[in-house]
Amino acid sequence: MLVKDIMTKAVITITSDTYVLDAERIMEQNRINRLPIVDDGKLVGIVTKNDVLKASPESTTPFNQRQLFYLMSKLTVKEIMKTDVLTISPDTPIEKSVAMAQQKRVGSLPVVEGGRIVGILTTNDVFYKILNPLLGVGEKGKRIIIYRAGKNEEMQRITEFIRKRGLTVKTYWIPPDPTKRDLIVHLDIDDATRVITELRNEGYEVELRDFAA
Structure with missing residues (x-):
């Protein structure tokens, strides 16, 4: 079985100039944990909920709530995104993809073909489309x-x-x-x-x- 057989093809992406608060809202609304970042059709990075959490000023910082919100409202994902993104091709075997994700400790792998993102493979894809049918879950x-x-x-x-x-x-x-x-x-x-x-x-x-x- 290949990645293209189970990957999520309808990938939600954002650009690098997207504000962090907007990226957080998009993830919440779509119940996803990461967003590939695409500029001019090319994958340039990825941002996760954990990245957003780390970027948020701590409550112990010497700012009031209004100042904290102002700081976050000006922050773009370009400033916090990961640019060294591990990717796979649609023809990568599932076993190899899972091994790569486990080795690098990542929960998703953008699928790239011809320099453009054509899908994303997540842990949910593996669970719902392989493991659940195998175990008869549901x-x-x-x-x-x-x-x-x-x-x-x-x-x-x-x-x-x-x-x-x-x-x-x-x-x-x-x-x-x-x-x-x-x-x-x-x-x-x-x-x-x-x-x-x-x-x-x-x-x-x-x-x-x-x-x-």
Whole structure:
């Protein structure tokens, strides 16, 4: 899967002469945490909510509220933006992009093609478009955990067990603990009582592992 498959294409941008207070308002109104800064069609920087917070004068400074507001009202994002922006291309593999973001500890990566911003990849894109479908978050059904059943041969037995009963599996998931190899199965059913009982009769240790999605 490539970045272009899940990136946010409708990117909200601002110019470097935008006032910081206006940038803050735009982020609040659109419920976003950062704004790419584009001048003459080119990405020149990025500003985040944290940048705005750091730029705000502390309450301990020797200014009254009116003076503080005046100072902030004259400040532009050009004075606080980050110019060394880590970017990716639309054809970058998702795995590589996530690794880059984790290594640099950033929550978003502007997507640039031909020198122009064409999208942005955020943690929300990864969660909502990859992780949530993988885990079945927000979907109906019941999840059961079958302990120590994450090995290939056990998974094959359980898959056959489920198939014979005409049940539909939405997702399989093995939590990242190699010492346990538990298997979480998301079934397209409203009541998992019967399948849990039958699996226990087969010798498996099974529990309902459901949560409010």
